[in-house]
Amino acid sequence: MNRTLGLILIVVGIAMLIWTGFTYTKKEKLVDAGPIQISADREKSVNWPPYAGGIILIAGVIVFVVSKNRK
Secondary structure, three states, X not given: OHHHHHHHHHHHHHHHHHXXXXXXXXXXXXXXXXXXXXXXXXXXXXXXXXXXXXXXXXXXXXXXXXXXXXO
């Protein structure tokens, strides 16, 4: 179980180092006056610092190595 968790953390850490965020589009209502509705597509972004991926990667390596030594 711990080896699997370690591998997942390693993969997520590497992915976070490669991609430092993502964007998505959200439809927002601007005007809602009875039968008249005006909406617009707004682009939102989610970003994280690169060191967060490094920390997760290191934690995954530590969990993987510790679980390997216990067997």
